[in-house]
Amino acid sequence: MLSRRQKHILLKFFSLFSVVRGYNILVIVIAQYLASIYIFAPDKPLGAVLFDLNLLMLVLASSATIAAGYIINNFYDSEKDLINRPRKTMLDRLVSQNTKLSFYFILNFLAIVFASYVSFRAVIFFALYIFAIWMYSHRLKKLPMTGNLVSAILTVTPFFVIFIYYKNFELVIFAHAIFLFLLVSMRELTKDLENLKGDLALDYKTVPVVYGEKMSKYMLTILAVLTIIVGIVLILFFKIGHMYYFFYLSVMLLSIFLLIVWKSNRKMHYLLLHNILKFIIVAGVFSILLIDVSVVLNRL
Incomplete structure (x- = not known):
């Protein structure tokens, strides 16, 4: 003990x-x-x-x-x-x-x-x-x-x-970076919606506090659509191996995200949206392995 x-x-x-x-x-x-x-x-x-x-x-x-x-x-x-x-x-x-x-x-x-x-x-x-x-x-x-x-x-x-x-300085790196940047931007805005109560109490001038929840949802929608477009571009125009499975999954989850965001009006709803984005980001990290499954054996 x-x-x-x-x-x-x-x-x-x-x-x-x-x-x-x-x-x-x-x-x-x-x-x-x-x-x-x-x-x-x-x-x-x-x-x-x-x-x-x-x-x-x-x-x-x-x-x-x-x-x-x-x-x-x-x-x-x-x-x-x-x-x-x-x-x-x-x-x-x-x-x-x-x-x-x-x-x-x-x-x-x-x-x-x-x-x-x-x-x-x-x-x-x-x-x-x-x-x-x-x-x-x-x-x-x-x-x-x-x-x-x-x-x-x-x-x-x-x-x-x-x-x-x-x-x-390969173009594919910039495409991945834009996808990640947009996802993180969505996560930060979703966190602001999730933390609206505390931000209001302590006068934090976040987007939901200053512009309201509805405008924040419009911004999230634009960011989600842009992220989906970048994901589709990566699938269609870049050599990403089997990582395209991750981007198909991301497009599907972001589509679900868009459906949920406009029905959200409580902290638990925004927490769910936040967790969806966190899952996509973490899954994206490990899906890098799918770019070339045999790369480790070939480079030993």
Whole structure:
């Protein structure tokens, strides 16, 4: 049996894991490596990608920066989250704000250390990334449209740094990036609808607060239609192997999303829509394997 002190430490660990969204970071790490193997550097030997120390350092720097970003976001949104997510917030509060801030600075310092292994330009890139995340959490996220746009850009930035590292400018990469960017933009707007109660209470100027739920649904509809179009373009005009199964599934789920969004008027409805988008994004990460099922064997 665990002692009382051990249980307390374990609870604090889970609290910190919840704050930094450890599961999200793990998915991002997997996505960065799969994208490197199948999309950014498809012609390189598998071992050259997996054991590339520069790539590892960029992935670690990204992970540390994102984790720090979740902490500072949690710090600024603690009151709003208490309204929107009371159970999760109670778990998050097992770790003090001072401890969270200490981890925030440690993680950002580690990100710069990891980036310094690669190059001075990588250090500058991650320093700007850290600043941008802080600016978003502190001020920009409270602005309608701007907050959503910046959040979507910050979300795809970890893939942008790998893209720059490999200098692969194939058109298919831009098509994938646009698809992901649109999905993330939809997710951010859906989260705003889901968190409308807390945003209203604390005067966050999000799109639903400023323009209303109906206008937000029109914007979601436009974004969903654009995402479906990009998905169809990827199916018809690019060599994506068996990944076309994922895009067919995405088109179907986004069509269902469009049907549900106009019938939604409660938090649980928006939570369902949010989970649909999260499923598409996570499924997209692992469906990268379908681009070429035999690629691992051929490149050993």
